[in-house]
Amino acid sequence: MGELNKNNINELVAIAQNPKESVAKAINDTGKKAVGCFPIYTPDEAIYALGLLPVGMWGGPVKGNLADKYLQTFCCSIMKANTEQALLGDYDLLSAVLVTSFCDTLKCIIEDWKVAVPYLHIVPIVYPQNRKTPSGRAYLKAEIERVSAQLEQVVGRKPYTEADLSAAVDLYDEYRAASQDFVKAVSEKPGLLTASERHNVIKAAYFMDKADYTPKLKAITEEIKKADAPDAKNLTKVVVSGIINEPDGLLDIFDETGFTIVGDDLAQETRQFRTIAPKVGTGIERMVERIALQDGCAFLYDDKKLRGQMIIDLVKKTGADAVFFNQLKFCDPEEFDWPIIKKELEAAKIPTLYIETEQQMDSFEQTRTRLQAFAEII
Amino acid sequence: MTEKYYLGIDIGSSSSKAVIIDGDAKIVGEKIINLGTGSRGPAEVILGAFEQAGITEVSKTVATGYGRIQFKDADKQMTEISCHAKGVKHLVPTAQTVIDIGGQDAKVIRIAPDGKVDNFVMNDKCAAGTGRFLEVMARVLDVKISELSDLAEKGQSGVTISSTCTVFAESETISQLSGGSKIEDIALGSHKSIAEKIVGLAGRVGLVDDIVMSGGVALNASVVKAVEEATGHKIIRVPDPQGAGALGAALYARDLDK
Incomplete structure (x- = not known):
């Protein structure tokens, strides 16, 4: 036991906070071409098996008005940021971009981007809503194969072999397991990492080759396990839900007001790695199975409405005192989930704070008041 | 025994409010000015409340409102949400x-x-x-x-x-x-x-x-x-709706002494 050395953490934080430079470095270091991947889910293993580098595209703090030509004011800030960055030329280093269709904005943006940034190779992918049925599974398998074939053409790659794909799935499952270990280790030592450090360590995965990221993450987890637990008696442990919990200015307020994040249900964070498929079948079958098993996500049809109970279970598992629901402004799928979750959290008598944020916000006074008032209540 | 007094200051976006209470939560000084955070409003309402109360010092101070973070002379800062609730509950149980x-x-x-x-x-x-x-x-x-x-x-x-x-x-x-x-x-x-x-x-x-x-x-x-x-x-x-937050802050200041 001893004081936590944050050198490895700081390295990943810096990578997450400088995405363009980090991706350029990853391209240079690996010699791979990069493929941008829109939220929420993309077949990263297939992209990786083609010898390419999947890169997350989850917006950013960029401000401007170039995207206004294509998107209305009351629109998801991730989509606005992605479009703004595309028009600024920030994605020049990407050899293709996979655009998903999980919400109405995404469905429309595919065509917008074909017009707005014709130099980028846009590859659409449509995940099935009925992903647990045999036909849903067959459809997703065919869709991954179609997208892979399109990427082969666009980027000039030979098809992957079954060995390539299985190895990629193994690598990604290793990354997911390591990420699960990391969030568990953080939750067991509340207050050891700041909210920003926890978030950015997880986020760095989007801008690195998983073969390079996973060992670094494992090392950090081991360091956390060996470090002294700080005095957390004055801290309030919270679980965060929503799509993303950004920007960093918001995360700083968590620390300032005495909240420590012990778990999350965020689409950008834990939802990416909490489901690992059984090691049965071919690589593509494992990829399909993982999506079929993924529950509690606003972007995947869930007839049993499991998300609320999953959050309650996470609260119990982590010993959290409260839940933050961070509603990214104008995100319909998340807004549709909220009333159901709210009802269930209230029934479970779990204090909950609902906050609305934008990635581009730079004034946090109202948010600070909300968080501080919530701290004063509980 | 010297009487103790407690100051609550509510620094809003468009006005500043200060309330001083005694140990029995009786209001002995109050001042409201329609100048908010970043102006001379906070200093003036404190001066005005002290003059009305006829005192020169208070035991504890709690700041609330939009400008609470920037106000450095408080023993504690609390949100206007808690302070308005406290003030209103005191006035209307x-x-x-x-x-x-x-x-x-x-x-x-x-x-x-x-x-x-x-x-x-x-x-x-x-x-x-x-x-x-x-x-x-x-x-x-x-x-x-x-x-x-x-x-x-x-x-x-x-x-x-x-x-x-x-x-x-x-x-x-x-x-x-x-x-x-x-x-x-x-x-x-x-x-x-x-x-x-x-x-x-x-x-x-x-x-x-x-x-x-x-x-x-x-x-x-x-x-x-x-x-x-x-x-x-x-x-x-309430008779003085603008001052409810400052009153709540003063009551919280009194609680600090308990």
Whole structure:
């Protein structure tokens, strides 16, 4: 036991906070071409098996008005940021971009981007809503194969072999397991990492080759396990839900007001790695199975409405005192989930704070008041 | 034994309020100035409250309001949500809901039977449904903000102001004026617009009687009436709605000494 050395953490934080430079470095270091991947889910293993580098595209703090030509004011800030960055030329280093269709904005943006940034190779992918049925599974398998074939053409790659794909799935499952270990280790030592450090360590995965990221993450987890637990008696442990919990200015307020994040249900964070498929079948079958098993996500049809109970279970598992629901402004799928979750959290008598944020916000006074008032209540 | 005094200062976006209480929670000094954070308002209200109380020092100070973080002379800073709830509960012990509309925030606060804040909801960045909205309306109608209430009382039906954004509502109001609508009806319409926003906010936490309105906008009797009509609940208005937050802060300052 001893004081936590944050050198490895700081390295990943810096990578997450400088995405363009980090991706350029990853391209240079690996010699791979990069493929941008829109939220929420993309077949990263297939992209990786083609010898390419999947890169997350989850917006950013960029401000401007170039995207206004294509998107209305009351629109998801991730989509606005992605479009703004595309028009600024920030994605020049990407050899293709996979655009998903999980919400109405995404469905429309595919065509917008074909017009707005014709130099980028846009590859659409449509995940099935009925992903647990045999036909849903067959459809997703065919869709991954179609997208892979399109990427082969666009980027000039030979098809992957079954060995390539299985190895990629193994690598990604290793990354997911390591990420699960990391969030568990953080939750067991509340207050050891700041909210920003926890978030950015997880986020760095989007801008690195998983073969390079996973060992670094494992090392950090081991360091956390060996470090002294700080005095957390004055801290309030919270679980965060929503799509993303950004920007960093918001995360700083968590620390300032005495909240420590012990778990999350965020689409950008834990939802990416909490489901690992059984090691049965071919690589593509494992990829399909993982999506079929993924529950509690606003972007995947869930007839049993499991998300609320999953959050309650996470609260119990982590010993959290409260839940933050961070509603990214104008995100319909998340807004549709909220009333159901709210009802269930209230029934479970779990204090909950609902906050609305934008990635581009730079004034946090109202948010600070909300968080501080919530701290004063509980 | 020397009497102890406690200062609560509420530094809002458009006004500053200071209240000094004694050990029995009796108000001995109070000052309100319509100058908010970043101005000379905070210093002046403290000076004014001290002069009224006839004292030169207090035992503890709690700061609240938008400018609480920047105020460095407090023993503690607390949100206006907790302070308004505390102040209102002290003035109206039966209160279970507080509707606090200030310069740029509107909040609905639910108070648990034990006096603690149970839940709250506040408006977002948008100024619709706040005092700032009334300031804009007063400017467009070319009247003082203090005249809006009496003006609206003369309104017959109230012009519908449908925009959810204050800036758009201003344009809408100018169009109404241009179209020949009476300023009395526009004033009444603007108050109904605020009331509708409150109904929307209250829907998230619920309204439980007794309901008390605090904050500067509660000085406008026409807004209070509009909120009563929109919610279907009787609204109690504390005598000094602007000072409720500072009073709550002073009460919290007194608690620090316990």
